[in-house]
Amino acid sequence: MSLIQSWLASANRPDNPFPVNNLALGVFSTGDDDPRCGVAIGDMILDCRAAERSGLLEIPGGGFFGQPSWNQVMQAGPATWSALRARLTGILSRGSRDEAAARQHLTAMSDAKMHMPFTVAEYTDFYAGRHHATNVGTMFRGADNALPPNWLHMPIGYNGRASSVVVSGSDIRRPWGQLKGPDHDKPAFMPCRRFDFELEMGAIVGTPSNGPVTVDQADAMIFGYVLLNDWSARDIQAWEYQPLGPFQAKATATTISPWIIMKAALEPFRVDAPERKVELLSYLKDTGPMLYDIDLEVSLSPQGSDGTTITRTNYREMYYSAAQQLAHHTSSGCPMRTGDLLGSGTISGPAKSARGSLLELSWGGKEPLRLDCGEDRSFLLDGDTLTLSGVAQGDGYMIGFGQCTGTLLPALEAPYTA
Numbered sequence: 001m002s003l004i005q006s007w008l009a010s011a012n013r014p015d016n017p018f019p020v021n022n023l024a025l026g027v028f029s030t031g032d033d034d035p036r037c038g039v040a041i042g043d044m045i046l047d048c049r050a051a052e053r054s055g056l057l058e059i060p061g062g063g064f065f066g067q068p069s070w071n072q073v074m075q076a077g078p079a080t081w082s083a084l085r086a087r088l089t090g091i092l093s094r095g096s097r098d099e100a101a102a103r104q105h106l107t108a109m110s111d112a113k114m115h116m117p118f119t120v121a122e123y124t125d126f127y128a129g130r131h132h133a134t135n136v137g138t139m140f141r142g143a144d145n146a147l148p149p150n151w152l153h154m155p156i157g158y159n160g161r162a163s164s165v166v167v168s169g170s171d172i173r174r175p176w177g178q179l180k181g182p183d184h185d186k187p188a189f190m191p192c193r194r195f196d197f198e199l200e201m202g203a204i205v206g207t208p209s210n211g212p213v214t215v216d217q218a219d220a221m222i223f224g225y226v227l228l229n230d231w232s233a234r235d236i237q238a239w240e241y242q243p244l245g246p247f248q249a250k251a252t253a254t255t256i257s258p259w260i261i262m263k264a265a266l267e268p269f270r271v272d273a274p275e276r277k278v279e280l281l282s283y284l285k286d287t288g289p290m291l292y293d294i295d296l297e298v299s300l301s302p303q304g305s306d307g308t309t310i311t312r313t314n315y316r317e318m319y320y321s322a323a324q325q326l327a328h329h330t331s332s333g334c335p336m337r338t339g340d341l342l343g344s345g346t347i348s349g350p351a352k353s354a355r356g357s358l359l360e361l362s363w364g365g366k367e368p369l370r371l372d373c374g375e376d377r378s379f380l381l382d383g384d385t386l387t388l389s390g391v392a393q394g395d396g397y398m399i400g401f402g403q404c405t406g407t408l409l410p411a412l413e414a415p416y417t418a
């Protein structure tokens with residue numbers, strides 16, 4: 001696969017995240033306009049609502065862009081997804097006879113405000129990165145018992161809250177919670193002291209299911225991927241997580257990047273899962289390469305300071321693919337819906353510099369991280385801005401995910417008054 005040339009020069013630069021090969025899908029507004037669907041191309045956005053109304057963007061089945069979300073397209077299924085990509089490629093490629101008409105519907109990305117690209121139906125988060133699970137398990141249970149006995153047999157997850165998912169750029173409020181740690185002999189209700197991030201990818205379910213599906217069927221149901229930050233209150237989590245898993249520790253917010261990268265754009269970057277030490281049960285077996293070679297980075301910027309890159313890793317470090325997670329999710333018969341969001345689990349690599357959370361980077365606070373500005377961090381401080389970014393590097397082009405960013409605001413004075 002090589003670069004598909006566009007008539008828009010900015011889309012052809014090798015360092016531009018949004019060439020014709022990508023066709024990232026978002027929801028944007030400018031000034032006081034309504035939010036509406038758009039496609040990223042170079043440093044511009046093609047307004048899909050306007051293009052549909054003018055007759056430029058006609059897709060069989062029609063009428064997809066009346067709502068400010070991509071759910072209608074997602075629900076329509078793979079034939080519509082392919083038709084959309086084919087038509088957009090035709091409009092935006094060099095030599096297209098639609099160039100003049102399409103130029104009327106372009107907005108500069110720098111003038112646009114981005115919104116949630118889809119309505120999240122339900123949200124599930126997994127714990128499916130082996131290096132992350134090993135690091136966390138070693139901290140809490142020792143190296144010999146790092147992985148729980150079920151871990152190599154199934155992707156472990158918990159049901160999160162769709163209501164807590166926000167788009168990149170949204171501020172995050174430090175939560176209050178019930179804490180009990182080494183420094184408190186009794187539980188106390190107070191602002192979280194160990195607020196953290198988790199570097200993850202989110203898979204978005206396009207077509208729904210009702211009943212168990214195979215790994216291949218699950219892969220076919222996935223519409224696309226976003227970057228995802230599962231903000232985590234470690235001290236709340238430590239006190240509450242037994243026996244039913246995380247609850248309020250993960251309910252403050254989850255941030256996603258504003259651009260959905262369709263599965264089709266990632267096809268050239270498919271890679272196999274890591275070697276299996278334990279054979280998976282047949283309903284979970286790998287049926288082909290279902291992870292992707294996507295370089296991931298995390299930057300931390302204290303208020304008023306430049307960012308420091310604190311993590312570099314790759315999505316291929318996951319142990320279970322999104323297709324395997326989705327297949328496992330349906331194994332009980334659990335119905336899946338258009339707009340369901342599946343967090344991959346924290347993506348850590350084997351190196352210390354590839355750890356996807358501050359819990360791991362600072363080893364539970366025992367080894368604070370030195371930032372370029374000279375400050376140390378064990379966990380996030382008020383005013384810190386955390387930014388995830390991701391890129392699949394092709395030959396002379398890249399598929400970029402854009403950024404997934406959020407700034408931590410101080411806790412409320414007190415959430416309850418007498």
Ligand code: MN
Nearest residue numbers: 125198230345
């Ligand atoms: Mn997580």
